[in-house]
Amino acid sequence: MFSQTHSLQDMRQQAAVAAKVFIQRDYTNGTVCQFQTKFPSELETRIDKQQFEETVRTLNNLYAEAEKLGSQSYIEGCLACLTAYTIFLCMETHYEKVLKKIAKYIQEQNDKIYAPRGLLLTDPIERGLRVIEIAIFEDRSLTR
Amino acid sequence: MSAVMITRKVRKWEKLPGKNTFCCDGRVMMARQKGVFYLTLFLIVGTCSLFFAFECPYLAIHLSPAIPVFAALLFLFVMAMLLRTSFSDPGVLPRALPEEATFIEMEIEAANGNVPAGQRPPPRIRNVQINNQIVKLKYCYTCKIFRPPRASHCSICDNCVDRFDHHCPWVGNCVGKRNYRYFYLFTLSLSLLTIYIFTFDIVHVVMRSVDNGFLNTLKQTPGTVLEVLVCFFTLWSVVGLTGFHTYLISLNQTTNEDIKGSWSGKNRVQNPYSHKNIIKNCCEVLCGPAYPSVLDRRGLMQEDSPALSDAPPSSSSSSSVPQTTKTTAPLIPNEHTPDEAKPSIAAPPEKSPAPREEPAGAKVPPLASPETDAETSIAKDQTH
Numbered sequence: 001m002f003s004q005t006h007s008l009q010d011m012r013q014q015a016a017v018a019a020k021v022f023i024q025r026d027y028t029n030g031t032v033c034q035f036q037t038k039f040p041s042e043l044e045t046r047i048d049k050q051q052f053e054e055t056v057r058t059l060n061n062l063y064a065e066a067e068k069l070g071s072q073s074y075i076e077g078c079l080a081c082l083t084a085y086t087i088f089l090c091m092e093t094h095y096e097k098v099l100k101k102i103a104k105y106i107q108e109q110n111d112k113i114y115a116p117r118g119l120l121l122t123d124p125i126e127r128g129l130r131v132i133e134i135a136i137f138e139d140r141s142l143t144r
Numbered sequence: 145m146s147a148v149m150i151t152r153k154v155r156k157w158e159k160l161p162g163k164n165t166f167c168c169d170g171r172v173m174m175a176r177q178k179g180v181f182y183l184t185l186f187l188i189v190g191t192c193s194l195f196f197a198f199e200c201p202y203l204a205i206h207l208s209p210a211i212p213v214f215a216a217l218l219f220l221f222v223m224a225m226l227l228r229t230s231f232s233d234p235g236v237l238p239r240a241l242p243e244e245a246t247f248i249e250m251e252i253e254a255a256n257g258n259v260p261a262g263q264r265p266p267p268r269i270r271n272v273q274i275n276n277q278i279v280k281l282k283y284c285y286t287c288k289i290f291r292p293p294r295a296s297h298c299s300i301c302d303n304c305v306d307r308f309d310h311h312c313p314w315v316g317n318c319v320g321k322r323n324y325r326y327f328y329l330f331t332l333s334l335s336l337l338t339i340y341i342f343t344f345d346i347v348h349v350v351m352r353s354v355d356n357g358f359l360n361t362l363k364q365t366p367g368t369v370l371e372v373l374v375c376f377f378t379l380w381s382v383v384g385l386t387g388f389h390t391y392l393i394s395l396n397q398t399t400n401e402d403i404k405g406s407w408s409g410k411n412r413v414q415n416p417y418s419h420k421n422i423i424k425n426c427c428e429v430l431c432g433p434a435y436p437s438v439l440d441r442r443g444l445m446q447e448d449s450p451a452l453s454d455a456p457p458s459s460s461s462s463s464s465v466p467q468t469t470k471t472t473a474p475l476i477p478n479e480h481t482p483d484e485a486k487p488s489i490a491a492p493p494e495k496s497p498a499p500r501e502e503p504a505g506a507k508v509p510p511l512a513s514p515e516t517d518a519e520t521s522i523a524k525d526q527t528h
Contacts, residue, residue: 020243020244020247021247022244022247022248025292027272027274027279027281027292027293028272028273028274028275029274029275030274030275030293030416030417031292031293031294031306031307031417066433067432067433068433069427069428069432069433073431073432073433074427074431076433076434077430077431077432077433077434078431080434081329081430081431084220084221084224084225085224085228085326086224088434093433093434093436094433094434095433095434095435095436096436099436125436125438126440127238127241127244128237128238128438128439129438130237130240130244130289130292131244133243133244
């Protein structure tokens with residue numbers, strides 16, 4: 001779940017990282033995992049605002065789904081308690097399932113949208129769910 | 145100059161900063177001092193063994209065989225909860241990697257503006273609004289992050305823990321977001337077990353005394369005396385603790401917040417995390433989602449550079465910016481910089497040629513004192 005080995009990224013190892021941007025957490029709704037949708041100025045030349053906001057919003061929705069306090073989480077909690085939480089030895093928690101979805105989504109976004117523009121998203125779980133790290137690679141194709 | 149490639153697989157837990165001990169190849173995570181935890185184990189297992197040896201045979205025959213069965217189930221549940229609390233990651237927040245630490249430093253610099261020479265820079269605080277309440281996020285000098293709301297730095301384990309409750313020496317671990325419900329269920333089930341054993345000890349002694357007399361009974365079952373003593377003292381402490389935590393859960397507060405008086409109501413400060421409904425608060429804390437560990441203890445470290453350097457604990461993608469050998473970004477020394485990092489502060493230019501990191505390394509160490517535990521925070525809160 002934590003390895004992001006991908007041939008595209010191996011290619012990226014050849015390119016130099018010009019800068020890194022860190023999208024911080026948004027705590028206005030409490031301690032639920034949400035990220036700020038504010039568009040950082042460093043990305044202005046690389047990607048458009050709509051696309052970026054769409055990515056962050058989808059991630060926020062996925063995290064909200066993982067942490068949702070609904071009947072499903074209550075049933076899972078009560079069932080786990082009755083089995084003294086031994087059920088988690090064989091079953092994956094709801095949160096873990098959503099984390100897998102998130103990892104897939106980020107991979108997909110990197111492949112389709114970010115890598116062609118010389119950017120790379122890092123899954124927030126690798127940074128303790130604190131930040132979304134975006135690496136900006138030197139763009140050698142552009143002549144400046 | 146040829147270098148030798150290390151082929152031994154190194155797991156990330158071996159390189160994690162902080163004062164935790166790990167067992168079973170990273171599956172088990174505990175605090176360094178485990179003496180009191182062994183005492184807890186000994187008391188529980190010892191008392192229950194005495195109960196099964198002395199009381200159960202008599203009670204099973206004279207009262208009901210369900211008594212030892214229920215005791216056994218309760219005992220197993222208590223042990224499961226204790227081990228789960230002690231061995232799991234309480235919700236430790238990984239420290240910031242050097243680039244993230246630098247990024248935050250630059251943001252702080254930009255926010256503070258020009259501080260006249262000789263003046264103490266303002267304390268590193270970020271204000272956020274949560275449910276119409278201003279909450280101050282403090283900066284952790286050890287972990288180089290702004291702590292999320294409700295997180296706190298445990299000085300015993302030297303980690304920032306999310307939704308930090310307290311460090312419990314009886315379980316040998318911090319109690320935080322990920323293991324609070326196991327801790328609560330442990331205290332609750334232990335209270336029930338203690339009351340159960342105490343009650344049946346009394347019943348047993350009474351029943352036997354009717355036939356044999358009180359003193360003879362005590363001579364026949366010496367274990368009972370020990371059990372009653374242990375249970376009596378345990379009852380007061382554990383039942384009280386369970387009651388206290390039930391109160392905290394119903395208000396959705398942590399022990400840390402309760403001690404610091406964060407939401408005590410003065411200055412119209414209210415708990416922004418509470419749903420204002422006891423049932424909802426209890427459901428969130430006890431039946432909420434099972435949060436995953438963000439520490440990745442068992443992941444493999446990428447040995448992409450040979451021999452000498454300690455590769456930083458990150459399996460994430462490429463960065464051709466060379467990282468410093470210490471993951472605690474030793475650019476700004478302070479009284480909490482670990483001793484082994486201090487020599488490396490003197491020589492960062494060789495290891496981190498990235499231009500961005502140089503200006504940060506040349507900065508004057510911050511004069512504002514960091515707050516790493518509850519006591520200093522209380523003092524600071526009172527002076528603010």
